[in-house]
Amino acid sequence: MKNNDNPTMKDVAREAGVALGTVSRVINGIPVGESYRLRVEEAIEKLGYRVNSYARGLKTNRTNCVALLMPSLSHPFFAALTDKLTACLMKHGYRSILMITNYDPEAEKKCLVLGHENKVDGVIALTYSPDLQPDDATPMVTIDRHCGDSIPCVSSDNYRGGEIAAEKLAELGCRRLLFMSVASDIPGEVEKRGEGFEAACRRLHIAYEQIILHDRDTEAPFYDFLLRHIREGVPDFDGIFCNTDRLACRMRDFLLGQGIRIPEDVQLIGYDGITDYATGRYTCSTIVQPIAQIAETAVSLLLDTTGLAVPTNICLPVHYAPGGTTRE
Amino acid sequence: MKNNDNPTMKDVAREAGVALGTVSRVINGIPVGESYRLRVEEAIEKLGYRVNSYARGLKTNRTNCVALLMPSLSHPFFAALTDKLTACLMKHGYRSILMITNYDPEAEKKCLVLGHENKVDGVIALTYSPDLQPDDATPMVTIDRHCGDSIPCVSSDNYRGGEIAAEKLAELGCRRLLFMSVASDIPGEVEKRGEGFEAACRRLHIAYEQIILHDRDTEAPFYDFLLRHIREGVPDFDGIFCNTDRLACRMRDFLLGQGIRIPEDVQLIGYDGITDYATGRYTCSTIVQPIAQIAETAVSLLLDTTGLAVPTNICLPVHYAPGGTTRE
DNA sequence: GGCGTTTCGTGAAACGTTACACATCTTCTG
DNA sequence: CAGAAGATGTGTAACGTTTCACGAAACGCC
Numbered sequence: 001m002k003n004n005d006n007p008t009m010k011d012v013a014r015e016a017g018v019a020l021g022t023v024s025r026v027i028n029g030i031p032v033g034e035s036y037r038l039r040v041e042e043a044i045e046k047l048g049y050r051v052n053s054y055a056r057g058l059k060t061n062r063t064n065c066v067a068l069l070m071p072s073l074s075h076p077f078f079a080a081l082t083d084k085l086t087a088c089l090m091k092h093g094y095r096s097i098l099m100i101t102n103y104d105p106e107a108e109k110k111c112l113v114l115g116h117e118n119k120v121d122g123v124i125a126l127t128y129s130p131d132l133q134p135d136d137a138t139p140m141v142t143i144d145r146h147c148g149d150s151i152p153c154v155s156s157d158n159y160r161g162g163e164i165a166a167e168k169l170a171e172l173g174c175r176r177l178l179f180m181s182v183a184s185d186i187p188g189e190v191e192k193r194g195e196g197f198e199a200a201c202r203r204l205h206i207a208y209e210q211i212i213l214h215d216r217d218t219e220a221p222f223y224d225f226l227l228r229h230i231r232e233g234v235p236d237f238d239g240i241f242c243n244t245d246r247l248a249c250r251m252r253d254f255l256l257g258q259g260i261r262i263p264e265d266v267q268l269i270g271y272d273g274i275t276d277y278a279t280g281r282y283t284c285s286t287i288v289q290p291i292a293q294i295a296e297t298a299v300s301l302l303l304d305t306t307g308l309a310v311p312t313n314i315c316l317p318v319h320y321a322p323g324g325t326t327r328e
Numbered sequence: 329m330k331n332n333d334n335p336t337m338k339d340v341a342r343e344a345g346v347a348l349g350t351v352s353r354v355i356n357g358i359p360v361g362e363s364y365r366l367r368v369e370e371a372i373e374k375l376g377y378r379v380n381s382y383a384r385g386l387k388t389n390r391t392n393c394v395a396l397l398m399p400s401l402s403h404p405f406f407a408a409l410t411d412k413l414t415a416c417l418m419k420h421g422y423r424s425i426l427m428i429t430n431y432d433p434e435a436e437k438k439c440l441v442l443g444h445e446n447k448v449d450g451v452i453a454l455t456y457s458p459d460l461q462p463d464d465a466t467p468m469v470t471i472d473r474h475c476g477d478s479i480p481c482v483s484s485d486n487y488r489g490g491e492i493a494a495e496k497l498a499e500l501g502c503r504r505l506l507f508m509s510v511a512s513d514i515p516g517e518v519e520k521r522g523e524g525f526e527a528a529c530r531r532l533h534i535a536y537e538q539i540i541l542h543d544r545d546t547e548a549p550f551y552d553f554l555l556r557h558i559r560e561g562v563p564d565f566d567g568i569f570c571n572t573d574r575l576a577c578r579m580r581d582f583l584l585g586q587g588i589r590i591p592e593d594v595q596l597i598g599y600d601g602i603t604d605y606a607t608g609r610y611t612c613s614t615i616v617q618p619i620a621q622i623a624e625t626a627v628s629l630l631l632d633t634t635g636l637a638v639p640t641n642i643c644l645p646v647h648y649a650p651g652g653t654t655r656e
Numbered sequence: 657g658g659c660g661t662t663t664c665g666t667g668a669a670a671c672g673t674t675a676c677a678c679a680t681c682t683t684c685t686g
Numbered sequence: 687c688a689g690a691a692g693a694t695g696t697g698t699a700a701c702g703t704t705t706c707a708c709g710a711a712a713c714g715c716c
Contacts, residue, residue, distance in 0.1 A: 006464065008702055019666045024704060033664065050464075053446050054391065055702035057382040058671050065446075068426070072411060074604065079407035083400060086428045095446060098396070098426040100414050118381050118393075118423060136334065136378075246604065253577075253611075256584040276402065276574065283581075336672055347696045352674060361694065383672035386701050 007047040016043035027051060057119060066302065067115035068096045069125035071103040076246060076274045077291075078126065081143070084295035085124060092303060094121070103216070105129035112138075122302040130186050141302045143294060145188040146313065154297045154314045155189040161287040161318040162196025165241040165269045168285075168320050170204050172267050174239030177201060178229075179210035180222055180251065181243035193243050193271060193287075209237070219250060226254065233259055235266055245270035245277035248284045263323075273321060285323040290316050335375040344371035355379060385447060394630065395443035396424045397453035399431040404574060404602045405619070406454065409471070412623035413452060420631060422449070431544070433457035440466075450630040458514050469630045471622060473516040474641065482625045482642045483517040489615040489646040490524025493569040493597045496613075496648050498532050500595050502567030505529060506557075507538040508550055508579065509571035521571050521599060521615075537565075547575070551582060561587055563594055573598035573605035576612045591651075601649060613651040618644050 009023045016023070016039040025032045026040040043049070057063040066089055073079045086096045097120060099111040108127055115123055116135040123140040125132060132147045134140045142153045169177055179197050184190065194210065201208040211225050229236040235255075242248035248270025252262055262268055263285075270277065273288030297314055337355075341348045344367040353360045354368040371377070385391040394417055401407045414424045425448060427439040436455055443451055444463040451468040453460060453475075460475045462468045470481045497505055507525050512518065522538065529536040539553050557564040563583070570576035576598025580590055590596055591613075598605065601616030625642055 010702075020703090021667070021705080022665060025665090028704085031664080036665080050441070050445050052386070052702055054382050054385040055671090056704075058380070058386050058673085058702085059704045061671080063382065065425075073401065073407040073414075074404075074411055076402075076404065076407070076604070079401040079404070082426070083402055083428055086401075086426050087430075090428070095442065096426050097393075098410070098414050098424050099418070100411055102415075113378070114423065117378050249577075249581075250611075253581060253584070256581070257590075262585075276404070283578075338672080348673090348698090349675085349696060350694090353695090356674085359694080364695080380672055383701090384674075386703085387672080387674045389701080 006052075007049045008052070009049070011047055012040065012043045012049050015047060016040045061119070063119045063121055064093055065095045065097055065118065065120045067111065067118070067120040067123045067125075068098050069101055069108060069111050069123065069127060070098065071101050071126060071128055073100065075244075076276055077244065077272050077289075080274060080291050081126070081295060084292050085299065088292075088295050088299045092299065094299075094303075101128070103128045105132070108132055109135075124298050124302060128184060128186065128188075139302055141298045143298055144190055152301050152312050152314070153189075154294055154301060154316070156289045156294060156316045156318050158189050158192040158318075159196035159199075161271060161289075162193040162198070162241075163200040164196075164318065164320050165193075165271070165287055166197045166200035166204065166206070166208075169239035169241065169267055169269060170200075170206055172239070172263070174237075174267050175206060176237050177206055177208040177239045177241065178237040179208060179212075179241050179243075180225075180247060181210070181212045182216055182247065183212050183214055183243075185214055190243070197241055219247070222247070222251065223254060226251070226258075230258060230260070235260060237266060239267040239269075241269050241271075243271050245272045245274045245284060245286050248286070249277040252284055268323075269320075283323045286321050287318050288321045289318055334380075335377045336380070337377070339375055340368065340371045340377050343375060344368045389447070391447045391449055392421055393423045393425055393446065393448045395439065395446070395448040395451045396426050397429055397436060397439050397451065397455060398426065399429050399454060399456055401428065403572075404604055405572065405600050405617075408602060408619050409454070409623060412620050413627065416620075416623050416627045420627065422631075429456070431456045433460070436460055437463075452626050452630060456512060456514065456516075467630055469626045471626055472518055480629050480640050480642070481517075482622055482629060482644070484617045484622060484644045484646050486517050486520040486646075487524035487527075489599060489617075490521040490526070490569075491528040492524075492646065492648050493521075493599070493615055494525045494528035494532065494534070494536075497567035497569065497595055497597060498528075498534055500567070500591070502565075502595050503534060504565050505534055505536040505567045505569065506565040507536060507540075507569050507571075508553075508575060509538070509540045510544055510575065511540050511542055511571075513542055518571070525569055547578060550575070550579065554579070554582065554586075558586060558588070563588060565594060567595040567597075569597050569599075571599050573600045573602045573612060573614050576614070577605040580612055596651075597648075611651045614649050615646050616649045617646055 009020055013020045013023045018036055018040060022032060022036055023040050026037050068082060068085055070078050070082055089096045101107040101111055105128060108129055112135040123138055126143045127145055140151050142151055144155045146153045179194060181194055213221055242251055248268055252268050255262060260266055268284055270284045270286040273286050277284060293316055337348055337351045341351045346364055346368060350364055351368055354365050396410060396413055398406050398410055401410060417424045429435040429439055433456060436457055440463040451466055454471045455473055468479050470479055472483045474481045507522055509522055541549055570579055576596055580596050583590060583594060588594055596612055598612045598614040601614050605612055621644055
């Protein structure tokens with residue numbers, strides 16, 4: 001499969017006429033006499049030597065690899081998060097091993113075993129088990145789900161996000177609100193969006209209704225629900241909060257197709273701040289999650305883990321971003 | 329960072345009272361006497377032994393890791409492809425190391441070096457360099473871009489896809505077509521969609537115009553273009569072909585917002601077949617790429633590489649899928 | 657100018673596997 | 687029944703690094 005005549009440190013040492021240990025020190029940036037260093041660097045250059053991370057990993061028990069557990073990449077939030085996580089890890093000199101779990105706790109466990117075998121230095125998981133535990137002492141950080149006090153979790157302020165959505169809709173003059181959401185069977189941080197929304201509605205004395213689905217694969221019930229609530233082109237609601245931009249975008253598309261004007265007839269707010277769907281010209285209003293910051297926080301939480309520090313849960317702020325108009 | 333008292337094969341051997349080699353054979357499925365095998369398996373179970381892939385990789389020079397070079401995950405096609413590739417690789421017992429290149433040829437080269445150091449067994453690249461070469465003898469497969477005769481490339485039939493789009497629009501009665509596209513500076517397979525579209529239009533004697541952008545970051549010129557071509561609510565075009573679903577979806581959203589009916593006033597066809605945007609109720613028509621099949625083909629092309637077989641370019645068929653209506 | 661102290665290079669011993677030569681024990685064959 | 691041919695287990699030498707004890711040279715100090 002591969003012809004394997006890659007030069008090793010030994011070859012470099014011979015070429016440079018120095019000891020093996022000296023080559024190692026040059027490579028690892030440990031002080032070495034100027035003339036030696038130059039000779040070694042020259043030899044490395046000449047031979048096209050590349051370090052073998054497997055030999056290094058075996059010896060040092062550190063691999064510079066982090067496992068990323070994601071339920072799927074077809075949801076744009078996960079894709080964006082994975083994108084940022086990978087970029088951020090690379091910046092820190094880490095490689096990311098991507099594992100797709102399909103929302104399946106069993107698969108998640110298998111991935112952790114695989115990660116253990118692969119000696120990853122850490123795991124960042126967006127898990128759908130209530131209590132995922134690292135397979136061994138590998139450090140782990142979760143996103144959007146608490147998995148016990150020993151595992152730090154980073155999320156954005158979903159509860160507050162829900163509140164903001166309701167407040168914003170109220171501010172825009174809406175009085176009959178609808179909350180649409182696809183929820184996980186095991187409630188995690190994400191489900192707090194609904195709680196926050198509900199609390200704010202109650203506090204503001206605004207009528208609200210909700211439709212919550214547990215099936216990720218079809219949006220048909222949403223359409224049916226909306227159709228039932230549109231009488232002669234006028235919807236029962238004047239404000240809708242969707243718990244993802246993707247959902248908001250589809251509902252918007254549907255409503256526009258029904259001849260309902262947005263935002264004139266119905267105000268629509270999504271959630272996530274995915275630029276694909278929101279925060280541009282002609283796009284949805286949204287509650288923006290600081291995706292890049294979530295990724296950075298997760299990474300630094302993971303890499304700083306000293307074994308001594310107390311695991312911290314970090315909750316990052318969200319904000320409202322108005323969408324563009326649909327008319328010019 | 330990690331307490332490291334993981335049991336090794338030596339521990340297992342001692343526990344089971346057999347030789348090291350025997351443990352190795354059990355683990356690797358090489359025939360071993362029944363009683364020995366049981367003893368070893370028991371010891372493995374009892375100690376919670378896990379193979380150390382770094383030791384194994386060092387010895388065998390095979391790592392069961394494949395590097396995935398992707399320009400970004402924020403485009404849903406790349407995300408979906410990465411999702412499928414990873415799933416497919418996992419099924420074959422391979423792990424995928426994800427590398428994000430940001431469409432940057434320099435970054436791509438660095439990723440290949442990183443891959444080499446990490447001793448990946450192969451590389452699957454969606455590259456934006458015209459001539460990406462593997463850093464060493466590592467097998468490589470590209471997607472949607474030919475990088476020389478020695479490197480197999482898998483893509484779908486973009487030229488035909490463009491043709492189909494034009495034919496379909498013609499069939500639906502359209503006579504003034506528009507092609508909208510975001511194109512790469514260095515034309516790859518993807519740019520053939522436009523060629524096919526153009527050729528078909530000419531062949532069918534249908535008028536067409538096109539707007540091709542080279543900036544991935546803004547869609548403003550598209551909106552401006554459309555606005556210039558809408559006179560008193562009536563667009564100059566009765567059929568639009570967008571070179572991605574994402575683009576089609578945004579244009580559709582915009583047109584609907586302008587009060588233009590789809591598909592009554594304007595027929596719209598996207599490209600990719602991303603379920604997020606197309607092929608559902610209330611969604612765009614599209615040319616469907618067989619994403620899962622592309623992923624599977626790339627993987628099997630990569631893993632079957634024997635060093636002897638002639639590199640093959642594979643072109644998979646695409647098909648048209650009608651979108652849902654916007655009215656009920 | 658001897659003597660500690662620092663600086664820097666050397667060589668060998670790990671790290672946890674696999675693979676291979678060898679030993680041992682059966683089984684077959686003429 | 688001797689000897690060849692298979693099974694099957696053992697022990698050890700790699701794989702390419704890092705690390706560490708050691709030695710050699712250079713330096714400063716009273």
